[in-house]
Amino acid sequence: MIHFASDWSGGNPFLSADIKAAVAVFFEAKQAALASGLMPGDEGFPVPDSRVAEAAAGGIKLTVFHWGTIAWAMYAIVGLSLAYFAFRKGLPLSMRSALYPLIGNRIYGPIGHTVDILTVFGTIFGIATTLGLGVEQIGSGLMSLGLIEEKSRMVTVVSILLISAIATLSATSGVARGIKLLSTFNTWVCLGILAYFLLVSDANYLIASSITALGDYLTDGVSMTLWTARTPDERIWQGGWTIFYWGWWIAWAGFVGMFIARISRGRTIREFILGVMVIPSIVALVWFGVIGSAGIYQSLYGADMGIYTAAVTNWDYAGTLYHSFEVLTPGIAATVAKVAALLVVIIFFVTSADSGTLVLGRLLAFGRRPPVQQRIIWGMMLGAVTLILLLLGGDQALKSLQAASTAGALPFTFVLIAMMIGLLKSLREDGESMIENEEHIRKMIENEVRDLS
Numbered sequence: 148m149i150h151f152a153s154d155w156s157g158g159n160p161f162l163s164a165d166i167k168a169a170v171a172v173f174f175e176a177k178q179a180a181l182a183s184g185l186m187p188g189d190e191g192f193p194v195p196d197s198r199v200a201e202a203a204a205g206g207i208k209l210t211v212f213h214w215g216t217i218a219w220a221m222y223a224i225v226g227l228s229l230a231y232f233a234f235r236k237g238l239p240l241s242m243r244s245a246l247y248p249l250i251g252n253r254i255y256g257p258i259g260h261t262v263d264i265l266t267v268f269g270t271i272f273g274i275a276t277t278l279g280l281g282v283e284q285i286g287s288g289l290m291s292l293g294l295i296e297e298k299s300r301m302v303t304v305v306s307i308l309l310i311s312a313i314a315t316l317s318a319t320s321g322v323a324r325g326i327k328l329l330s331t332f333n334t335w336v337c338l339g340i341l342a343y344f345l346l347v348s349d350a351n352y353l354i355a356s357s358i359t360a361l362g363d364y365l366t367d368g369v370s371m372t373l374w375t376a377r378t379p380d381e382r383i384w385q386g387g388w389t390i391f392y393w394g395w396w397i398a399w400a401g402f403v404g405m406f407i408a409r410i411s412r413g414r415t416i417r418e419f420i421l422g423v424m425v426i427p428s429i430v431a432l433v434w435f436g437v438i439g440s441a442g443i444y445q446s447l448y449g450a451d452m453g454i455y456t457a458a459v460t461n462w463d464y465a466g467t468l469y470h471s472f473e474v475l476t477p478g479i480a481a482t483v484a485k486v487a488a489l490l491v492v493i494i495f496f497v498t499s500a501d502s503g504t505l506v507l508g509r510l511l512a513f514g515r516r517p518p519v520q521q522r523i524i525w526g527m528m529l530g531a532v533t534l535i536l537l538l539l540g541g542d543q544a545l546k547s548l549q550a551a552s553t554a555g556a557l558p559f560t561f562v563l564i565a566m567m568i569g570l571l572k573s574l575r576e577d578g579e580s581m582i583e584n585e586e587h588i589r590k591m592i593e594n595e596v597r598d599l600s
Contacts (some may be wrong), residue, residue, distance in 0.1 A: 148442050148467060151206030152455060157384035159210065162205050169198035174446075174455060186450050195447050203443045207360040210435045213429040215364065221563070223423040225404025230411050231573070240408065242259055242266045242401060244564070248569040248576075264399035265558045267507060272555030273354040273398030275533040279548040280465075281496035282306045282537065287466035288489035291473075292482070303537055303582065306338065308492065311530030314500030326501055331492045333558045334488055343439050343484055347475045348441040349448075355435025356443070364432075387549070389591040394553035397560055402506035408462050442471050449474060500529055 150159045154172050159167075176193040185192045195203075238244035240332040243259030250258055284297040286597050295302055317326055345353060376382040411419055446455040446459035451474045454467055468488055507525040536547050 226407035292468035315526030
């Protein structure tokens with residue numbers, strides 16, 4: 148909704164001024180029509196034109212651009228490097244192992260220690276950013292359910308402590324139990340939420356919008372990736388959106404990559420890329436395509452301006468999901484949907500924290516399973532860092548989280564580049580070795596055939 152209809156932080160730079168103006172005119176006309184007593188479908192009620200439709204498609208496309216293939220490519224680089232050098236080359240499942248083709252046994256010295264330390268800092272700030280944003284969504288959900296009157300420091304502290312405690316408990320039980328059970332439960336709840344929107348909104352519009360977003364992204368993805376801000380407004384927008392997102396993904400890449408590597412033993416590189424980049428990107432497209440399009444559809448054709456107002460005024464964008472339930476199905480159905488969404492939000496952030504706790508422990512245990520005491524300490528530390536950033540940030544807490552995530556990602560970016568070079572170097576050497584072996588075997592077979600003849 149923000150990318151579709153808002154000028155917040157400079158607006159969507161991939162939409163022309165003419166299209167933005169058309170969106171503004173449409174919503175102004177709709178507001179005036181509602182104020183005069185007209186309802187959707189009445190004669191004289193405004194109908195969105197092709198320019199408004201193009202803006203709606205642009206909002207979904209930009210969201211998929213930020214959350215799709217590029218994000219998962221960063222995780223794939225780290226995960227593939229770790230899995231390859233650990234399971235193929237017999238090195239420790241540690242970040243430093245990916246640099247072995249470049250520096251050899253020096254990975255066991257100061258350079259290797261530095262790489263692991265940079266990964267630890269990136270992971271801590273990346274997860275802290277995630278938990279901080281999660282607290283905003285949890286607070287909005289509690290307000291929507293009428294459990295609290297307003298967000299406060301007390302709500303923030305209790306939410307962080309609750310998430311940290313559950314995440315630590317889950318991490319101590321391991322991947323096969325706590326993390327797997329929570330993730331499986333969340334998957335089914337998410338499928339239920341998607342089904343809810345398809346049933347209560349216009350399914351044809353949601354499906355058509357998602358397919359259109361896929362086509363638009365495939366067409367414009369490369370040019371969007373290379374786009375660089377030129378004006379002050381564009382720089383504000385790019386810093387607050389794309390650079391923040393990419394910094395966030397890079398900060399997450401260390402722990403997500405190691406987590407993916409651990410569960411990918413025995414896979415081919417082709418299977419790995421399919422499972423890490425293609426399938427999650429499709430899931431992101433479906434999630435944002437269905438839910439985002441439902442919000443856009445309601446703002447265009449519904450009789451409630453609340454979703455649009457939340458986006459354009461930036462007063463509580465974390466609460467727009469909960470508000471959409473009230474608009475689509477008032478009553479008990481909305482309450483059930485809100486509870487389900489709140490559960491999803493909480494469990495998503497719990498599984499982020501507990502998997503991060505496990506990975507942080509493995510980093511300092513040189514790829515081995517960390518002891519329970521160490522996992523508890525890391526779980527407490529993640530909660531403490533998040534609280535410090537939120538409480539010290541005050542009214543600018545979101546900006547402090549963004550700055551922390553970007554700061555944690557910057558040094559790890561150089562590690563990421565080195566990992567790519569090392570992986571390519573090792574794969575090329577393996578390929579040359581296989582070609583030489585094949586040539587040797589071919590000559591042996593030819594000699595045997597010649598001798599027999």
